[in-house]
Amino acid sequence: MRGFDPKWQDVPHYIIGITKEIWEDRRIGSLRGLYSDGLIVRSPASVVVDNTNVIAATMATLAEFPDRELLGEDVIWCDDPDGATKTSDAYLSSHRLICTATHDRAGMYGAPTGKQVKYRILADCAIRDGAVYDEWLVRDQSAIVSQMGFDVVDWTRDLIAREGGPDTCVRPMTSANDVAGPYDRQGNDNPIGARYADTLRAIMGADMDVIPRHYDRAVNLHYPCAQDGLGWADADNFWMGLRSAFPDAAFTIDHVIGRDDPMMPPRAAVRWSLHGKHAGWGRFGTPTGAEVYIMGISHAEFGPFAGKGTWGDPTIRREYTLIDETAIWKQILLQTGAHA
Template sequence: MRGFDPKWCDVPHYIIGITKQIWEDREIGALRHLYAPGLIVRSPASVVRENSNVIAATMATLAEFPDRELLGEDVIWCEDEQGATDTSDAFLSSHRLICTATHSHPGVYGAPTGRRVTYRILADCAIRDGAVYDEWLVRDQSAIVTQMGFDQVDWTRELITREGGPEQCVKPMTPANDVAGPYDRPGNDNEWGQRYADVLGSIMAANMDVIPRAYDRAVELHYPGGQDGLGWGDADRFWMGLRAAFPTADFKIEHVVGRDDPLMPPRAAVRWSLHGRHSGWGRFGQPTGADIYVMGISHCDFGPFGGAGQWGQPTVRREFTLIDETAIWKQILLQTGDHE
């Protein structure tokens, strides 16, 4: 990889390696060169600019969760030829990891609870010259707060208060406060990525009958709130509940990567968004009419057992989808005035 430290064998080795280097080996200062100047990190909860602010946020997290470990599950990546230079290659990686930590000190999550938490993160990173220069990240916040023993709506309401109230609190990411970054490519045109993007598009177009055709009957499912599921019924309940809450929201595929690597099943990573009114009953309760932006990232593995009437055709064997439910509740609470 041109422009990268030769100790990294490939993109997954780099992504998993620097994650451990920063968080577990405590080389937080390495962010000054592992993250490029002007970096933009977008999460549903906020938009952070400049690696100095990322360093501050990293230290705050480690102060609150000093034993935090980040276990890399997979890196689904593609080359970015348009972003490359004469001296450096460029890539887009979609990284899936499991975090374990103990809430042992006060911080963003409030007074220490002593609770042990386990949750997933999905992150898309644009990389060039051995540094991340653009990033999109979704953390399973609702899994964290529920494992601490909180109701996620009550916790979000208290967060608004801790941050100074509705005027001063950190605003969730929306198109209004997003910052356009240098990476604006759509990913690659690998068949597995396109197949999965088509499945998600069908679901969001209310064609829920695609699930028994496109998913393995024994599909393994991992959804927000740390919810694990199995089979067509659980897939239908999650996606139906999400889409039903925002039935008229615009669905957009933001980025697609497909991979087929040795020793791995064919895989796909899709970053997507929903933007529109909370106008339906579903995963977020009584409709409020709030204008909501949802950033989601989904990973899947494909397997050989076809769905209903499709035996022998590839289907989704494992699916991992994250949205930040607390960021959605924060948007709802701020717009409805129900934040006290």
Template sequence: MRGFDAKWRDVPHFIIGITREIWEDREIASLTHRYREGLIVRSPASVVVGNDRIIAATMATLAEFPDRELLGEDVIWCEDPARTTAVTEAYLSSHRLVCTATHSSPGMYGAPTGRRATYRILADCAIRDDHVYDEWLVRDQSAIVRQFGFDVVDWTRDLIAREGGPERCVQPMTPAGDVAGPYDGRGNENEWGARYAGIISRIMAADFAVIPAEYDRAASLFYPGGQDGLGWSGADQFWMGLRAAFPDATFTVEHVIGRDDPLMPPRAAVRWSLHGKHSGWGRFGIPTGAEVYVMGMSHAEFGPFGEGGAPSVRREWTLIDETAIWKQILLKTGAVQ
């Protein structure tokens, strides 16, 4: 890896390594090098700009969850030819993690419950010159909230109050509140990324027949709220519930990576969005008409057991932040009391 410390073998080793370095080895100060000054971290909950704010948020999380571990399941990555030079290489990585943590101290999640949570994070990082210079991240907040014993809507309403009320609370990410960053790539042209982006696009176009056509009948599925699904019915239930809640929202594929690697199945990472009115009955209950932005990230692995022996989605991971969606609904409907 030209332009990177020699201790990193490859992109997955770099991403998994710096994650452990920062969070578990407590080298939080290394963020001043690992993250470029002025880095933008976009999550459904907020847009954070600058190392100072990122370091502060990291310390606050570790104060609340001192035993937090981040276990890297996979890194799906691609080259970034536009920023690769004779002396340095550039990449985009999509990192999937399983996190474990005990709610030991007061913080964002309220008074300590003493409960332990297991949840996933998906994070896209643009990297070059031995540091991350742009980032997108989705954390399964509703899985955490439920495991601590809270109702997701009630917890979100309480969060708004604890942050100072509707006028002062942290605003969820929307296109209007986004900050343009230096990475403007779209991924790569690998066939598996294109195939998976096409599947999600067909689902979002209400072509749910794509699920039995393109998913393994025994597919393992991992969805928001820590919910696991199985097979065609599990995929249909999740995607139908999401799209039904926002039937007129604009769907956009933001970034696509496909990869073939030794000892790994073909796999893909897709970052996508929905933007429009909460105008339908579905995953988010009674339609409110609130304008909502959904930032979604999905990973998939392909296997050989599709209809007629065709490749099919064998495992799928999709994350959205349901608390950020509910926050937008509550703020825009005024249902914050």
């Protein structure tokens, strides 16, 4: 890894290692070197520009959840030869974390509840010169809120008020307020990544019959609000509920990585977006007509089991998808006037 501290053996070691250093070892100041100046971190809740703001947000989170741990589940990555320089290699990564924490102090989530929470985070990073220089992150906010004992819509309405009301509250990320960063490529051309991207396109194109054809019958599923599922029906329920709420929204594949590693199943990471009107019944209740932008990240693991596939035609055995449901509700509440 040219341009990186030699202590990092590879990209997964780097991603999981710096995550522990920053959050658990309290080396928050190391962000000045591990994150590039002018870094843009996009999450459904907001767009944060510049390292100083990232450091401030990190400290605020640790003040509210002082025992926070981030356990690295997987890093799906690839080389980025077009991003390399004369002195440094460049890489793309999509990593998946399980976060555990206790809500011990007041902060963004309100007065301390003392509740222990466990939730996933999915994040895409562009990396070179030993630092992350562009990032997209989705946190399972509805899992956090629900495990604290709050109704997701009520909590989001209260958040708007605590942030000063509809005129001054933090705006969720949309295509209008997104900030273009230095990384503008779309991943690699690994066939596993392409297969998963095509599967998601088919689902969003209302071809739900792709699920029994491309998913293992015993597929393990992990969806927003810490919702775990099993089998074709649960996959259909999640994707149908999301798509039916935004039936005419434009679906876009924004980034794809496919990966094969020894002792690991073939894996894929896809970042995608859904942009359009809340015009249908589904996961978000009564249609409101609000214009909503959704950034999602999905990971999948493939295999040949249950008689459905071969190594030339693998099926999805595990799927992890995150969207931030509080950011979606915030957009709906702000546009419909239901924030009061």
